[in-house]
Amino acid sequence: MSQSITSHILRQLVYAKGLYNKGVEHYSYDNEFDRAIALLHYDNTIEMIMNATIGHLGGNQSKERNFNALLDNLKTMLQKNGYDPNELIHESEIKNMRAARNLVQHQGIIPSSSDLDRYTELIETVLAEIVKNVFKLNVSEISLAFLIKDDTLKSFIYEAEENYNLEKYAQSLILSASAFEFAKLQEQGRLYGSGLVLAKSGIEHKLLNLLIDEIEVLKLRLDYKKYQKYREIFSNCLNPITELSSFDKDKIVPEIENNIKDAKQSWIAMESEELRKNTKFCLDFTIEAILKWEAFFRKTWWELT
Numbered sequence: 001m002s003q004s005i006t007s008h009i010l011r012q013l014v015y016a017k018g019l020y021n022k023g024v025e026h027y028s029y030d031n032e033f034d035r036a037i038a039l040l041h042y043d044n045t046i047e048m049i050m051n052a053t054i055g056h057l058g059g060n061q062s063k064e065r066n067f068n069a070l071l072d073n074l075k076t077m078l079q080k081n082g083y084d085p086n087e088l089i090h091e092s093e094i095k096n097m098r099a100a101r102n103l104v105q106h107q108g109i110i111p112s113s114s115d116l117d118r119y120t121e122l123i124e125t126v127l128a129e130i131v132k133n134v135f136k137l138n139v140s141e142i143s144l145a146f147l148i149k150d151d152t153l154k155s156f157i158y159e160a161e162e163n164y165n166l167e168k169y170a171q172s173l174i175l176s177a178s179a180f181e182f183a184k185l186q187e188q189g190r191l192y193g194s195g196l197v198l199a200k201s202g203i204e205h206k207l208l209n210l211l212i213d214e215i216e217v218l219k220l221r222l223d224y225k226k227y228q229k230y231r232e233i234f235s236n237c238l239n240p241i242t243e244l245s246s247f248d249k250d251k252i253v254p255e256i257e258n259n260i261k262d263a264k265q266s267w268i269a270m271e272s273e274e275l276r277k278n279t280k281f282c283l284d285f286t287i288e289a290i291l292k293w294e295a296f297f298r299k300t301w302w303e304l305t
Helices: 007-029 032-056 067-080 091-107 113-133 151-165 169-190 203-219 224-233 249-259 261-268 272-295
Strands: none
Touching (some): 007 032, 007 113, 032 067, 032 091, 032 113, 091 113
16 A cells, blocks of 8 residues: 555545445345435545545545535645546536435435446446545555454454455455454453353254354344355354364464365355355455444453453
8 A cells, every 4th residue: 555645544545445335235235225325325435535535635624514615625636636537536427426315315315226326336436546546556455454453353354355356265265254253252252141152062952052043143243144144155164152272363264264164165166256256245244243343342251350
């Protein structure tokens, strides 16, 4: 990454990408409510990237709420620094999207699926072009891992993203799982146990074991459907109370890799595009879970003793 990008500006870029990703997630559900939420996220993405660009180019990041004033400020700063605003910001399309956003927010008028298709493509284009031309980065280099506090987890995610970008999907999946399981175990140590985990036993108590698994998912505040998809990608080799024998980063990856041998075989038979999508899903899911857990930090039980 360019050394001239300050930590504050980089954080804004990370937020912009995060907002865009959330918008795309809601866009994929294709119902009226989620289309409305997606559009609001897209609009926030544009405002964030505009403010980040103005600040990066030496302008004042105004708290002005007037969208047109912000847009004019951006155009001025781009021109001062030798950029053609018409090539980067697609002004008329952005204003159209802003008008659609106002209809959602103030009148409850929801954009059609075809309109949202167009806005999704617009945001992707504007984000990519500004990041490439002004910040001299690829969007893939802007990582939400920047927001992760734990150094070990951050390292796992950076490595997983690097392997994803190199199309080494199997290794990226293993690293994502290593990060998730390590973070999950830390979070479980911060939660007051139900006592049921100690009752986990053999096959004769299958119903009890399934019940305990479900309770653990609720305690961890995970999106249930996303977590089930995560488990399916790893052929259900990892469960809610999977434990690691070591907190040593160098030992976690081999242990996870050994636990998911069956899953690795299923990846070999998977179509490349499906494997890519699954890898991206696991990355996003893992980062989302880690940030959620770190946002409400508690000491682990062994730190309290």
